[in-house]
Amino acid sequence: MKMRLWSVVVKPEAFRLLAGEAALTDYSGRNPGRCGVRPFERIDAPNMTNETCYNINVACLDGVDIDEPLTAPVTYCDGLNDNWGEIPVEVWHL
Numbered sequence: 001m002k003m004r005l006w007s008v009v010v011k012p013e014a015f016r017l018l019a020g021e022a023a024l025t026d027y028s029g030r031n032p033g034r035c036g037v038r039p040f041e042r043i044d045a046p047n048m049t050n051e052t053c054y055n056i057n058v059a060c061l062d063g064v065d066i067d068e069p070l071t072a073p074v075t076y077c078d079g080l081n082d083n084w085g086e087i088p089v090e091v092w093h094l
Helices: 067-071
Strands: 008-010 040-044 052-057
Touching: none
Parallel strands: none
Antiparallel strands: 008 052, 040 052
16 A cells, blocks of 8 residues: 555645655656655645645555545646646546
8 A cells, every 4th residue: 555646745844754864865757776665755846836845645654544545635636747737637547
């Protein structure tokens, strides 16, 4: 389940990394030799919110009841076309 990306967006003041800072790396797509589960990511996306924010992968949080994310509201973003502020034309497969 932890590979699933169910993310919530939070502002920097609401995010606090408790451990593992020394193991962090910047990922900019197709980093050779780097793979794994992303528990969070820092987003600097002027085409989305015009501010820095964090995507927190709630599937990676310990102690989360699986029923909570399954019933939460869903927002689809068009990452395929790098148009993150818009809903994709088709979402039936997502």
